Amino acid sequence: MSEAKLAKYRRTHNFVPPTGRSRQRPVILSDRKGFTLRNNIVNPFDQNIIWWCQESVSIEQSFAWLKRNLATKLYEIGDIALYVWLGTCNLTTKEKSSKYISITTDKSVAVDKITSCIDDIKSYVQDFPQAKFIFLELPVYSVKAYNESKRHPDPKTFKQQDETLAYQVWQVNEKIRATNQTLKTRSPNFSLFLQARKHHRTRSRVEAL
Structure with a gap:
């Protein structure tokens, strides 16, 4: 089944959540992507998720927050399943004086920082x-697509940046897959959730950082 067909199936069929008591509370540590995912949740069952999200935050900044707060949060919440979804704000940058984004660097510096912080x-x-x-x-x-959506006068100029960015994302994901393998786990595909229709939006609890 293709992702498009599976996404359509999810929207048109009732989801039956698992029964019983969850042993671990799901928590997503993320940047702006987390808000996008949260706003496209279609199942009330998923409102059990706790979101530790912040706009335009680097993986280093989120890790610093985690070190300051994890012990206290575990005391308050109990056992958690922590999903770390960070790195895009390291790869691309939006200047405060501009509404457009660009890749942070075409060198390996950004990728190296992300992979080091994952460790x-x-x-x-x-x-x-x-x-x-x-x-x-x-x-x-x-x-290119993002800047085009912000009405950049010539978004085609970002084509080369897209090629560089795609390679950087691939490099980071290779590191993530290797790390998850050592943890005997794997990353789910969240693209299906991001395809959900806007009028199905529900909100789950968000914790401000």
């Missing part, structure tokens, strides 16, 4: 037995 997060969270965690792969996205 740091893994080492840190592993010291908390109450937290099972998984890294979510980054979605493929387009500088």
Whole structure:
């Protein structure tokens, strides 16, 4: 079944949530992508998710927040399944004086920072037995398409940046897949959720960082 057909099936068929008590509360640590995913949730069952999201935050900034708050959050919530979905704000940048984005660098610096921080997060969270965690792969996205949606006068100039960005996303996702393999887990595909129709939107609880 193709992703489009599966997404249509999800929208037109009732979802029967699993019964019983969940042992771990799902938590998503993310940047702006997390808000997009949250706003496209179609199943009330998914309102059990806790969202630790912040606009335009780098993976290093989110990790710093996690180190300051994880112990307290675990005391408040109990056992969690932590889904780490970060990195896009390292790969692309939007200047405060502009509504357009561009790749942060065409060098390996941004990718190296992300992959290094993935190792740091893994080492840190592993010291908390109450937290099972998984890294979510980054979605493929387009500088050209984003800037075109913001009415850039010549979005075609970003074609080369898109090619560079696609390769950088692939590099990061390779690291994520390898890391998840050591954790004996794998990243789910969140693209289906992002395809949900806007008029099905529901909201689940968001925790401000």
